[in-house]
Amino acid sequence: MSDLLNRETRRAAARTPSTGPTPDQSRVLAGVAFKISGLVVVIATTLALVTLVSVNSDLTGTFGAIAGSWFAVHLVPLSIGGTSLGVAPLLPTLIVGWSVARTVHRAVDIDTDGRMVRWVFAASLAGPLAVTAIALAVAQDASTVIGLSSPNALVAFSWVAGVHAAASGTGLLLARWDSVVIRRGLPEWVRALVAPFVRAISMFAAGGAAVVLIALLVSWETAGALVESGRDVVGMLGLTVLSVLYLPNVLIGALAVATGSSAGFGDASVSLFSTTGGPLPPLPILAVLPEGSAQTIWIVMLVVPIGVGLLLGRDCAIRSADIQVAVSSVWVVAAATGALAALFGYAAGGNLGTFGTVEVTEWSFGLLTFAWLGVVGSASAAVTVWRRAEPEPIQDEPIASEPVAAAVPTAELAIEAAPDEPADVEPVEEVVEAEVVNDVPAEMPPAEEPEATVQTVADEPLDAEVVAPPTDQDGPAR
Numbered sequence: 001m002s003d004l005l006n007r008e009t010r011r012a013a014a015r016t017p018s019t020g021p022t023p024d025q026s027r028v029l030a031g032v033a034f035k036i037s038g039l040v041v042v043i044a045t046t047l048a049l050v051t052l053v054s055v056n057s058d059l060t061g062t063f064g065a066i067a068g069s070w071f072a073v074h075l076v077p078l079s080i081g082g083t084s085l086g087v088a089p090l091l092p093t094l095i096v097g098w099s100v101a102r103t104v105h106r107a108v109d110i111d112t113d114g115r116m117v118r119w120v121f122a123a124s125l126a127g128p129l130a131v132t133a134i135a136l137a138v139a140q141d142a143s144t145v146i147g148l149s150s151p152n153a154l155v156a157f158s159w160v161a162g163v164h165a166a167a168s169g170t171g172l173l174l175a176r177w178d179s180v181v182i183r184r185g186l187p188e189w190v191r192a193l194v195a196p197f198v199r200a201i202s203m204f205a206a207g208g209a210a211v212v213l214i215a216l217l218v219s220w221e222t223a224g225a226l227v228e229s230g231r232d233v234v235g236m237l238g239l240t241v242l243s244v245l246y247l248p249n250v251l252i253g254a255l256a257v258a259t260g261s262s263a264g265f266g267d268a269s270v271s272l273f274s275t276t277g278g279p280l281p282p283l284p285i286l287a288v289l290p291e292g293s294a295q296t297i298w299i300v301m302l303v304v305p306i307g308v309g310l311l312l313g314r315d316c317a318i319r320s321a322d323i324q325v326a327v328s329s330v331w332v333v334a335a336a337t338g339a340l341a342a343l344f345g346y347a348a349g350g351n352l353g354t355f356g357t358v359e360v361t362e363w364s365f366g367l368l369t370f371a372w373l374g375v376v377g378s379a380s381a382a383v384t385v386w387r388r389a390e391p392e393p394i395q396d397e398p399i400a401s402e403p404v405a406a407a408v409p410t411a412e413l414a415i416e417a418a419p420d421e422p423a424d425v426e427p428v429e430e431v432v433e434a435e436v437v438n439d440v441p442a443e444m445p446p447a448e449e450p451e452a453t454v455q456t457v458a459d460e461p462l463d464a465e466v467v468a469p470p471t472d473q474d475g476p477a478r
Helices: 002-015 023-054 062-073 090-107 114-146 153-175 177-183 188-192 194-218 220-228 233-245 247-259 284-288 296-318 323-347 362-389 403-416 427-431 450-459
Strands: 078-080 083-085 263-265 268-270 357-360
Touching (some): 023 062, 062 114, 090 114, 090 233, 090 323, 188 323, 194 220, 194 247, 194 296, 194 323, 220 233, 233 247, 247 263, 247 284, 247 296, 247 357, 247 362, 296 323, 323 362, 357 362
Antiparallel strands (some): 078 083, 263 357
């Protein structure tokens, strides 16, 4: 009896679905949780050790430097020796975000069930938050050695969760896009806006990179002097690496200026219409900042938002023949791009100790981006739709050829076959039945001269109806 009860219990357990992940799923979740975070810690450890060894320093502050690097990658404000450092380089953050999105994208596909998708998203946050908790404890312990103050725990967890949530959400959306479109019934107009939105952001970033490159080429001598201020190889290499890491921050500042907003670095500020001088740190990438007053030629930078708006309007108009739908699509994409510009403008700034606040006026940056893309894009979309709606010119049909032109070759073919027939039959009865318009002599030409007659007909076209010679299958001739 007990064996029977145990057997029924095992069967009921087998029929009950498992609430936890399988071993394979557990391995995938562990990789999503700790793969990228572990790589960040390893790279931070390597850089900290190399830096400390290169300057002949002891290794007592290694763990504090690793914790500080983790916070800097996730844009968490730090305080070192009483000096606030809130301007973190955006390039490492973008690389980490791209890596997280790629890892999450590989962990799921269109056939993955919703429960596994939720587990993947939770794991992508759980791992970094666990590392953040350890980093907070390490920073608190190292504060007595290197003067690194532990940041506010709520701020640290918020920035880390925000960065990884945005990256993980992007990866899941890309992996499950077809499933979201099909099962959720995503409207067609929303799907049609994805490509113009991505293209607008790409063109906007390319325009900012072009502005930074031109400004750097113009002030190349100043940039070279700032690199040489590092004195030795280690110092110059460090300044160069820092310049590369802060390149996205400078690019966002250049885009803000190009749209008509302003970018400030402490007491110094730059806009299209005015500049204000001030002290700057010796960072080579900051050579892009102008050394004099604003110039009239700077208005040329407006070609960046205008060009993006023109291309955005064209993209939206190509996907819809209705001008109202095209213009509405332009404004939706412009609003999303403006919101993203304001978000990146806020992330690119912060406090820089004695140099003051580094900031982009994010509210004006977002509004001006929205206005430029919306107004210029709407005009471009309207013109594109109007040009596509113009009727194409109708080409005149070719004039039909005269019927005589088709009759003459047929007559020639029929008469060329006449010599094979017996000579005692009249050629007119064997070849064609025709109604002759011109006057014809009463007497018919002799049968032995058919070629002369054919030549006359060929030289002087007649209004005639040509009939092909009869064959055995066609029946008797008419």
